[in-house]
Amino acid sequence: MPAAILTASGLLFAGYSASGADDAAKSSGSSSTIEIEDNSGSQTVATPPSSVVALDNRTFETLASWDIELSAAAVSLMPDTISYTKDDSIIDIGTHNEPDLEAIVAAEPDLVINGQRFTQHEDKIAELVPDATIVNLEPREGEPFTDELIRQTTTLGEIFGKQDEAQQLVSEFESSIKRVQAAYDSSATVMAVTTTGGEIGYIAPSIGRTLGPLYDTFGLTPALEVADGGSGDQGDDISVEAIASSNPDWILVMDRDAAIAADDPSYSPAADVLEGSAALANVTAVQDKQIVYMPADTYTNESIQTYTEFFNAFADALEATK
Incomplete structure (x- = not known):
């Protein structure tokens, strides 16, 4: 296995030490916070998040496969292969070309998963929901692309307590690469x-x-x-x-x-x-x-x-x- 892939895979296990505490918090109905690294640096994220807005289309299929409930999302940007397109309870923010960013406020999010096409709107989103944590895991220029997809998956796994599911996705991905x-x-x-x-x-x-x-x-x-x-x-x-x-x-x-x-x-x-x-x-x-x-x-x-x-x-x- 290439060293770059091994390094990226190691990110997954770095979050395992906190997983037991997160599971206990979920079972008791309480919440806690974890520290993750995204494209802006260290971020404090409530786990489990109570209201999630998803705008990065790289993440939609992953979140859907984990049954993550969304309060709002760029539903208009999703292909119909994503199950969220059939959920009328999700507030549709629209596409990045003509987004209804003010609609994010109504979702009262504590977590906004931003990235890719919506990165251009990040400053405006931060102004509208200053109390929300905005996480951007868009693959960074200059970094191996496959490592960046692994980083995104493992970090989302930490946030949502889906480390095992993230590991499965990463293992399948690495196998296809090899x-x-x-x-x-x-x-x-x-x-x-x-x-x-x-x-x-x-x-x-x-x-x-x-x-x-x-x-x-x-x-x-x-x-x-x-x-x-x-x-x-x-x-x-x-x-x-x-x-x-x-x-x-x-x-x-x-x-x-x-x-x-x-x-x-x-x-x-x-x-x-x-x-x-x-x-x-x-x-x-x-x-x-x-x-x-x-x-x-x-x-x-x-x-x-x-x-x-x-x-x-x-x-x-x-x-x-x-």
Whole structure:
């Protein structure tokens, strides 16, 4: 196991010493506080929190799987695969583009889980609910991405007394990472793309949205490196001719519209865009059916479970070529 993963996994067990006291507090109906580290430093968090607002879409699936009750959340940002979308008791804060931040006040939260798209609104949220603890565990730039997902999961486990459940998620995640690392041959070139509006966007190694960090995680060999690649959610403009010329052995895909526009009559599934392109017909990845798609809800999910599912799918495909 890579040292970075071992280090991150160790974070989980650091919180175990307090878990017994937390369980006792819950059984007696009382509450206590714990100290956790987030992107702003040390935070004092009431445990168990009495009113939770969730705004970071990386955390929605994890919280739902643990049956965490939410007072308010960015429900409009959730894919319908998240059970909270069917809970009318949750106050909907809306999306990050047009949020109803004042609605957070009505939830009287003692904990706000912020991050990703809602990070831009953190100062305003702090003004509106000054007595709430705002926890932001968005993966930090310059840190190994997989370690950051583990950090987020283990810290949430500490907050909600779900250390065992967090350990299970981390173990499954680490296993999926090891599977890809064992199966991938660095002589095989890889291109990561996103599709939206029937167009293909190039995802730059390391810095590109969602799939970019995986080049570092798995030591993937880029089929093509574009100067000044960005991190936008639609990727960088790229022509099908450029993809064809680079002839990747593998193509990794996030279908952006699958999460937000699948019901639109004009929606073009990523498989149609890539596998139906005459210009890409002779590309190795297309001919050998070595295209791996992220889960359909990835664009508005991006949880540790999402990546575990994708890594296992990638590992399955790699192992099938052995």
